[in-house]
Amino acid sequence: MSHPTGCCFAFLLLLLLFLSQSWSQEPNMDDERSSCSHCDPHFSCNCSHSGYTRVPVVTDHALMLNLAFNNITLVTDDDLTGHTRLRTLDLHSNGLAVIHPSAFDSLWNLVELDLSDNQLTALNHTWFSKLEALQQLNLLNNPYSRLGSSAPVFQGLIRLRKLAFGGPALKDLRRGDLSGVTQLDEFTVHANNLTRYESGALADIWPLGRVTLSLQGPIFTNVTMVSAVLGDVSYPETSITLEDLHLANNETVQCFREAASKRIRSIFFRNISLSDEATVNFMVVMNGVPITSISFDGITLTGEGRWERASWTDHKCIDEVFIRNAVVLDVFKFVSFLELKFLLHYPRKVSVINCKLFLMPCPTSQLLVNLHYLDLSDNLLTDFTLVESLCDTKPTLKELRVLNMSGNALKSLSTVSRLVAKLSKLTHLDISRTSYNSMPQSCPWPSTLRYLNISGAKLTTTTPCLPITLEILDLSNNDLKDFTQILPMLRELHLSGNKLLTLPDGSFFHSLQTLTIQSNTLNMFSSADLQSYRQLENLQAGENKFVCSCEFVTFLQSQLEGSGGVQLTDGEDSYVCDSPLYLQGKPVDQVHLSVVVCQRILFVSMSCGLALVVGVLVSVLLWRLHTFWYLKMTWAWLKAKKNSRRRHRDREGSEALLSFDAFVSYSERDASWVENFLVPELEEPSRDLRAPRPLNLCLHKRDFLPGHWIVDNIMSAMERSRRTVFVLSENFVQSDWCRYELDFSHFWLFDGQTGGDAAILILLEPLAKDDVPKRFCKLRKLMSSTTYLEWPQEEEKRGEFWRSLRNALRGDELD
Numbered sequence: 001m002s003h004p005t006g007c008c009f010a011f012l013l014l015l016l017l018f019l020s021q022s023w024s025q026e027p028n029m030d031d032e033r034s035s036c037s038h039c040d041p042h043f044s045c046n047c048s049h050s051g052y053t054r055v056p057v058v059t060d061h062a063l064m065l066n067l068a069f070n071n072i073t074l075v076t077d078d079d080l081t082g083h084t085r086l087r088t089l090d091l092h093s094n095g096l097a098v099i100h101p102s103a104f105d106s107l108w109n110l111v112e113l114d115l116s117d118n119q120l121t122a123l124n125h126t127w128f129s130k131l132e133a134l135q136q137l138n139l140l141n142n143p144y145s146r147l148g149s150s151a152p153v154f155q156g157l158i159r160l161r162k163l164a165f166g167g168p169a170l171k172d173l174r175r176g177d178l179s180g181v182t183q184l185d186e187f188t189v190h191a192n193n194l195t196r197y198e199s200g201a202l203a204d205i206w207p208l209g210r211v212t213l214s215l216q217g218p219i220f221t222n223v224t225m226v227s228a229v230l231g232d233v234s235y236p237e238t239s240i241t242l243e244d245l246h247l248a249n250n251e252t253v254q255c256f257r258e259a260a261s262k263r264i265r266s267i268f269f270r271n272i273s274l275s276d277e278a279t280v281n282f283m284v285v286m287n288g289v290p291i292t293s294i295s296f297d298g299i300t301l302t303g304e305g306r307w308e309r310a311s312w313t314d315h316k317c318i319d320e321v322f323i324r325n326a327v328v329l330d331v332f333k334f335v336s337f338l339e340l341k342f343l344l345h346y347p348r349k350v351s352v353i354n355c356k357l358f359l360m361p362c363p364t365s366q367l368l369v370n371l372h373y374l375d376l377s378d379n380l381l382t383d384f385t386l387v388e389s390l391c392d393t394k395p396t397l398k399e400l401r402v403l404n405m406s407g408n409a410l411k412s413l414s415t416v417s418r419l420v421a422k423l424s425k426l427t428h429l430d431i432s433r434t435s436y437n438s439m440p441q442s443c444p445w446p447s448t449l450r451y452l453n454i455s456g457a458k459l460t461t462t463t464p465c466l467p468i469t470l471e472i473l474d475l476s477n478n479d480l481k482d483f484t485q486i487l488p489m490l491r492e493l494h495l496s497g498n499k500l501l502t503l504p505d506g507s508f509f510h511s512l513q514t515l516t517i518q519s520n521t522l523n524m525f526s527s528a529d530l531q532s533y534r535q536l537e538n539l540q541a542g543e544n545k546f547v548c549s550c551e552f553v554t555f556l557q558s559q560l561e562g563s564g565g566v567q568l569t570d571g572e573d574s575y576v577c578d579s580p581l582y583l584q585g586k587p588v589d590q591v592h593l594s595v596v597v598c599q600r601i602l603f604v605s606m607s608c609g610l611a612l613v614v615g616v617l618v619s620v621l622l623w624r625l626h627t628f629w630y631l632k633m634t635w636a637w638l639k640a641k642k643n644s645r646r647r648h649r650d651r652e653g654s655e656a657l658l659s660f661d662a663f664v665s666y667s668e669r670d671a672s673w674v675e676n677f678l679v680p681e682l683e684e685p686s687r688d689l690r691a692p693r694p695l696n697l698c699l700h701k702r703d704f705l706p707g708h709w710i711v712d713n714i715m716s717a718m719e720r721s722r723r724t725v726f727v728l729s730e731n732f733v734q735s736d737w738c739r740y741e742l743d744f745s746h747f748w749l750f751d752g753q754t755g756g757d758a759a760i761l762i763l764l765e766p767l768a769k770d771d772v773p774k775r776f777c778k779l780r781k782l783m784s785s786t787t788y789l790e791w792p793q794e795e796e797k798r799g800e801f802w803r804s805l806r807n808a809l810r811g812d813e814l815d
């Protein structure tokens with residue numbers, strides 16, 4: 001009975017196991033981690049904006065991993081295991097709500113971690129406990145209300161130099177929250193809704209480089225608290241940035257008292273609005289504080305500029321005033337700065353950028369007696385208002401070194417040159433992004449002028465108007481087609497974004513060290529072009545329409561490799577072929593032109609030469625091996641064989657007629673012997689009647705049918721002859737091609753038809769077997785197997801010879 005129960009139980013268990021397995025697998029299937037392979041050769045992986053809901057699988061070699069703008073809501077403990085080399089991890093803007101306590105444990109080498117703009121409601125100190133290399137941490141804009149509840153969050157981060165935290169939910173900052181953070185280069189706190197600050201919470205960080213604070217809410221509700229915060233981060237060396245402030249009245253400004261007492265030197269307001277009351281009281285609070293630099297980026301002036309009530313305050317130390325993106329709400333009521341003598345006397349550096357400034361009245365500019373640097377870029381100055389601003393012929397701005405009027409609606413180069421000519425210390429003039437479209441033939445300039453920037457204007461030509469004292473000249477982004485001015489002191493020339501077809505002649509500027517000429521219409525340049533520049537070190541010539549000829553590609557590749565004195569500092573990627581078509585868009589350093597294309601003439605002549613040599617070699621070889629002869633022979637034999645078979649067929653039935661006793665094969669040079677000795681001896685009837693009948697010889701001279709092919713004739717002659725007599729001699733062996741043919745045919749026929757004794761050899765002169773060339777192997781074989789008759793030189797032995805010959809010829813007749 002126990003058996004089936006046990007079985008049932010086991011089955012149930014298995015089923016349960018199976019079910020639980022498939023259940024536990026299911027969520028995994030849904031959450032299957034996808035992988036991301038957008039890594040560049042430097043192992044920087046950009047997996048942002050890809051809709052990942054989990055940390056994707058990325059190579060362990062990754063050094064930088066950008067996962068920003070995905071929908072990753074959690075990081076598990078093994079999502080990042082193995083990433084021991086990772087240096088940068090960006091999880092910005094992901095909706096991240098859960099991070100496993102040991103999720104970052106393997107990131108020993110992490111230097112930079114960005115968790116900003118997520119949904120982290122609480123920070124856990126265990127996340128960072130292993131990140132000993134971490135230098136930059138961004139925790140901004142997460143909904144946590146305090147930094148840590150149990151233990152200090154940043155305790156282990158001994159290398160931390162850049163920290164940002166806070167957000168709309170941050171309510172509470174207490175002493176000890178930042179323990180472990182001892183020294184920072186950059187410190188950002190967003191505390192717009194801070195309600196509680198324990199004095200001294202931020203006070204232990206020193207040295208402190210730059211502090212950025214957003215305290216928008218508290219400045220209205222709790223000035224004392226803001227004052228405490230500001231006071232805790234204020235040091236003379238620390239530059240303080242305050243964001244998103246609305247300073248409306250005396251009260252809000254009182255928060256700077258603490259900071260003023262710490263004698264801060266540099267203060268920066270970003271996105272601030274200021275009333276007259278606040279301005280005046282701010283100056284009162286800062287009275288006597290050795291503040292040297294005050295900057296505003298995004299400032300709204302709500303008042304009328306009536307600040308003279310603060311004219312008794314002391315701001316002698318002010319050195320630099322920077323104002324960008326200023327808006328004056330009521331421009332028409334706004335008074336001039338004339339009463340601000342107490343302020344304008346001191347600064348050496350003033351920037352008023354993008355403030356819709358259309359005029360700086362001459363009296364105001366005359367107040368700026370100490371000014372070295374004036375930046376009025378991106379305003380609404382015109383030639384007309386410029387005349388007033390620079391006081392026309394009256395002296396002003398005597399100390400000015402740098403004048404920046406970039407991005408104003410200026411049109412007349414002669415006006416500006418006339419106005420600045422009296423600025424006797426001017427070294428830098430920036431009149432870029434203006435509307436200058438022509439140049440007068442000559443212009444006055446201060447003799448001190450070294451730097452001139454007329455980039456982004458509309459110039460089509462240049463003239464000797466350009467001052468020859470220039471060391472740096474920027475003419476980029478104009479419409480220049482050439483540049484031929486002589487500027488002997490010039491060290492830097494910028495001509496990018498024009499329409500130049502060639503490099504300018506270097507002999508015009510023999511001090512030139514840097515030349516930028518990107519985005520023109522250069523087709524190519526060569527080492528000869530570069531040699532005209534004596535001192536050139538840096539060249540940026542990318543993004544042109546390069547014709548990738550062989551010379552250019554070779555030259556540029558060697559330049560990119562760093563040979564030659566001139567460095568191409570804009571990177572090889574910017575040198576791209578425009579033509580020929582099949583190379584269009586290809587970076588020049590990746591072009592490999594073959595020898596066939598580049599050395600066409602050399603290649604053609606070399607290959608012709610090679611072909612000729614090979615041809616000659618082959619011919620010599622063939623000739624040496626007598627290949628032609630063999631080929632010819634084989635062919636002749638094949639043909640003759642066919643004819644012979646046909647003849648056989650024609651004569652079918654009738655017995656082959658043997659009409660000759662012997663066919664005589666001999667060299668033409670031995671013809672006299674054959675005609676004078678052999679033929680008379682064998683063919684003429686003997687006087688002796690007992691003697692046998694005369695023999696009937698076949699001689700090619702006499703018996704061959706004219707008009708027939710010689711090999712055919714030979715075949716037929718041999719078929720019709722009982723024997724073949726070879727008259728061997730030096731001549732026979734060395735005889736001409738025609739003789740070879742005959743001989744060859746003989747041997748083939750002889751081989752195919754009759755037996756060995758069908759051949760009779762006569763040696764006209766002593767001839768060793770070795771004297772016969774190797775290719776007459778048949779003859780050699782014959783000579784060793786058959787006895788031959790030697791033609792005796794002595795008269796008396798000849799009778800015997802003839803007898804032997806006759807016997808040999810009549811062999812079977814006698815039998």
Ligand SMILES: *[C@@H]1O[C@H](CO)[C@@H](O)[C@H](O)[C@H]1NC(C)=O
Pocket residue numbers: 051070071095
């Ligand atoms: C990711 O989140 C954004 C908004 O946060 C949403 O519009 C989008 O549909 C989400 N994508 C996925 C794949 O969940």
Ligand SMILES: *[C@@H]1O[C@H](CO)[C@@H](O)[C@H](O)[C@H]1NC(C)=O
Pocket residue numbers: 168169192193216217
């Ligand atoms: C933070 O303050 C802003 C106003 O500055 C307010 O609109 C917002 O609701 C506050 N947020 C929280 C989480 O209290």
Ligand SMILES: *[C@@H]1O[C@H](CO)[C@@H](O)[C@H](O)[C@H]1NC(C)=O
Pocket residue numbers: 216244245246271272
């Ligand atoms: C500037 O500050 C105001 C509050 O003073 C804020 O409402 C606004 O969003 C800020 N603007 C920018 C661009 O940060």
Ligand SMILES: *[C@@H]1O[C@H](CO)[C@@H](O)[C@H](O)[C@H]1NC(C)=O
Pocket residue numbers: 250251254281
């Ligand atoms: C501004 O406030 C401070 C301190 O509250 C006070 O001493 C000072 O007189 C006020 N100034 C003006 C102009 O109201």
Ligand SMILES: *[C@@H]1O[C@H](CO)[C@@H](O)[C@H](O)[C@H]1NC(C)=O
Pocket residue numbers: 353375377402404405406428430
């Ligand atoms: C002049 O201002 C423009 C724009 O603000 C800036 O790019 C340029 O560097 C400035 N020139 C000098 C010489 O400082």
Ligand SMILES: *[C@@H]1O[C@H](CO)[C@@H](O)[C@H](O)[C@H]1NC(C)=O
Pocket residue numbers: 406430432433453454455456472474494
């Ligand atoms: C010339 O001015 C342009 C635009 O203001 C700027 O981008 C460029 O850097 C300046 N050139 C030099 C050589 O400073």
